[in-house]
Amino acid sequence: xxxxxxxxxxxxxxxxxxxxxxxxxxxxxxxxxxxxxxxxxxxxxxxxxxxxxxxxxxxxxxxxxxxxxxxxxxxxxxxxxxxxxxxxxxxxxxxxxxxxxxxxxxxxxxxxxxxxxxxxxxxxxxxxxxxxxxxxxxxxxxxxxxxxxxxxxxxxxxxxxxxxxxxxxxxxxxxxxxxxxxxxxxxxxxxxxxxxxxxxxxxxxxxxxxxxxxxxxxxxxxxxxxxxxxxxxxxxxxxxxxxxxxxxxxxxxxxxxx
Amino acid sequence: xxxxxxxxxxxxxxxxxxxxxxxxxxxxxxxxxxxxxxxxxxxxxxxxxxxxxxxxxxxxxxxxxxxxxxxx
Numbered sequence: 001x002x003x004x005x006x007x008x009x010x011x012x013x014x015x016x017x018x019x020x021x022x023x024x025x026x027x028x029x030x031x032x033x034x035x036x037x038x039x040x041x042x043x044x045x046x047x048x049x050x051x052x053x054x055x056x057x058x059x060x061x062x063x064x065x066x067x068x069x070x071x072x073x074x075x076x077x078x079x080x081x082x083x084x085x086x087x088x089x090x091x092x093x094x095x096x097x098x099x100x101x102x103x104x105x106x107x108x109x110x111x112x113x114x115x116x117x118x119x120x121x122x123x124x125x126x127x128x129x130x131x132x133x134x135x136x137x138x139x140x141x142x143x144x145x146x147x148x149x150x151x152x153x154x155x156x157x158x159x160x161x162x163x164x165x166x167x168x169x170x171x172x173x174x175x176x177x178x179x180x181x182x183x184x185x186x187x188x189x190x191x192x193x194x195x196x197x198x199x200x201x202x203x204x205x206x207x208x209x210x211x212x213x214x215x216x217x218x219x220x221x222x223x224x225x226x227x228x229x230x231x232x233x234x235x236x237x238x239x240x241x242x243x244x245x246x247x248x249x250x251x252x253x254x255x256x257x258x
Numbered sequence: 259x260x261x262x263x264x265x266x267x268x269x270x271x272x273x274x275x276x277x278x279x280x281x282x283x284x285x286x287x288x289x290x291x292x293x294x295x296x297x298x299x300x301x302x303x304x305x306x307x308x309x310x311x312x313x314x315x316x317x318x319x320x321x322x323x324x325x326x327x328x329x330x
Contacts, residue, residue, distance in 0.1 A: 021330030031328055046329025049270040049322065050296055052289050060326045061295050076329045086302075090324050093297035093304050161330070210330030 005238060007205060009183050010099050010131035010152045016040050018230040019072065019185065021210025025219070028063040034213055035064060038223035042070045044101055044208065047087045066095060072133070074101040081121040088125060100125070101155070103135035111161040115142050119149060126150030135187050138172040140179060147180055154182050155208065158199065159189025162211040166195040170202055177203040193229035200233025267319045276315055283311040296325045
């Protein structure tokens, strides 16, 4: 029997390998529609203060139903382990989410992760019962260390967050793929659909896209493009590509040539 | 003699005054916040939402109320 190609994170099975961020959209309606079109069943969300002076502001939960789609609380904007831990503990309190995305930033300009604070936080959160998906640099050694302290998914950047620069270091992603059985998800830097397909062809288990959809001229069309790119890239990866050949090999037999 | 024993608290960084014996539940209700969609911290400690009616606010209390917003 054919083995089903499942996408499992922290013992939970998901149908789409595309994870979508909910930031940077014009409004909640646009965000909700783009998510629907993308087919994603995990969305990242951020934790922020409630606006107590303007309560008419719409709530994310009113537009994206957490019962129908998995919320992945993140620690966007956190620069220390303490901030990240505080944020995720609060996130868990809102709705009991244990699957979380940890990102501890180290530099405001590049938004590169602070590897040491990230490692420290991963270990603490895992001990507290969280299932931690970790944003990290595309550094195989750090990926291994994160795995050793209990990360449930490795989420290396392809390029800086929101840059749209695409995959800058294919080899590192391949090496990380080679060394881990954990879900490997490209977290940042995707600019267009072909970047997502390439990530999948490199053997990644999933791709996280936010800016490339939200800031595309046509977000809904791009959401659909990303959906198909991830499906195509995955199928291409598991189908076993041909060996690259320096010279040509005719597709048509010469038998019966006139 | 003070005219009123108003209690000064800080909610999401903003100063507020409430009456004595004001509970956290009173505050959440006054702010018309959906309790199931928020999380509350009182002086850096996460508050169990089931207990908010039992928590009486004290002068100088710092309260953080958070929810989910769009993010990547």
